[in-house]
Amino acid sequence: xxxxxxxxxLAGFLYKSYSSxxxxxxxxxxxxxxxxxxxxxxxxxxxxxxxxxxxxxxQDDLNCLPYFSQHNICILISKSKDGQxxxxxxxxxxxxxxxxxxxxxGVAGLLALMKKxxxxxxxxxxxxxxxxxxxxxxxxxxxxxxxxxxPIVPVKAFPKRKHVFEKSWNKATLPMPFTKIILVLGKIDxxxxxxxxxxxxxxxxxx
Numbered sequence: 767x768x769x770x771x772x773x774x775x776l777a778g779f780l781y782k783s784y785s786s787x788x789x790x791x792x793x794x795x796x797x798x799x800x801x802x803x804x805x806x807x808x809x810x811x812x813x814x815x816x817x818x819x820x821x822x823x824x825q826d827d828l829n830c831l832p833y834f835s836q837h838n839i840c841i842l843i844s845k846s847k848d849g850q851x852x853x854x855x856x857x858x859x860x861x862x863x864x865x866x867x868x869x870x871x872g873v874a875g876l877l878a879l880m881k882k883x884x885x886x887x888x889x890x891x892x893x894x895x896x897x898x899x900x901x902x903x904x905x906x907x908x909x910x911x912x913x914x915x916x917p918i919v920p921v922k923a924f925p926k927r928k929h930v931f932e933k934s935w936n937k938a939t940l941p942m943p944f945t946k947i948i949l950v951l952g953k954i955d956x957x958x959x960x961x962x963x964x965x966x967x968x969x970x971x972x973x
Contacts, residue, residue, distance in 0.1 A: 767850050774854025782859050785832035787944045793972050796953045803919065803951065807837050812886030818954065819883065819911050820890040821962060822921045823901060824936040827892060829923035829947050836860035840882045840889040842875055842906070844896045862887065876906050883914040893962070898935045903963035911956060918962060920952030922969040 794800055806818045820839070822830050840862040843849045853863045864882060866875010883889050889910070893903040911918050927942035941947055948971045957965065 767847075770847055770850040771854045774851040775858050777851065778855035778858030781828075781855065782832070782835070784943065785828075785941075788832055788941055789944070789946045790833050791946060791948045793948060793950045795951060795969070799919075799951065799954045802954055806888055807834075809888075810838055812838075814884070814886035817883065817886050817888040817916055819907060819914075819916050819918045820888065820921055821893050821903075821907055821918050821966065822890065822923070823966065824892040824895040824898075825900065825938055826921070826923040828938065828940050829925055830890075830921060830949070831856060831859060831861075833947075833949060834861075834890060838862065838887065840864060840879065840887045842866060842879050842889070842891050845875075846896070849896075876910060880910050880913055883910055883916055893966070894936070900936050901963070901967055903959050903966065905959050908957060908959045908962060917954050918957050919954050920957075920962060920966045920969060922950045922952075922966055924948040924950065924971045 802818070806816065820834065837860070841856055843853045843856070843863050843865055845865050849865065853865065857863055862882070864875055864878040866878065879889055891907045893907050894901055907918065925939060925941040925945050925947045927945040928939040929942065931938045931940070950969045950971055952965045952969050
């Protein structure tokens with residue numbers, strides 16, 4: 767695992783530098799959510815009863831990670847070797863991590879994440895991972911939301927210029943340097959699994 771950790775630290779350093787060129791524009795489905803959203807990102811310590819759960823598709827990982835870094839947000843990451851490398855990378859970028867997935871260590875991972883959310887940490891989950899199918903929301907995020915009584919923020923990214931990894935199951939996108947990325951945020955609310963899937967698929971930029 768040492769090699770994976772070192773590779774992850776290097777990847778985190780390189781991507782943090784690369785992504786510093788990105789420009790972000792946020793668009794809110796419900797304008798009343800702006801205050802709740804930005805207030806959540808100002809906290810550096812746990813804030814029970816005010817923390818949020820951010821939902822994104824795996825396709826948007828490289829778009830969203832830079833924007834939400836350095837905000838003490840907790841991420842659920844798989845226990846695989848690739849997961850170890852990713853965990854080291856995002857920890858370098860300022861995230862906390864818990865390990866587990868729907869395939870390996872799923873229950874333990876969700877319980878650990880629930881504990882963090884209950885303590886007041888905001889969290890983010892790639893809802894269709896780690897193996898897809900693409901755009902299919904798994905039940906883990908809604909279980910955390912319901913158990914911890916914290917609402918979900920649907921997030922979808924639209925980079926102006928990007929490279930699409932067509933052979934990957936999630937059609938992952940890599941934003942090009944200096945590009946503008948529009949983050950569309952759906953209504954902050956409590957969702958069923960199907961409602962969240964429908965909401966995230968429907969999100970589109972205003973311009």
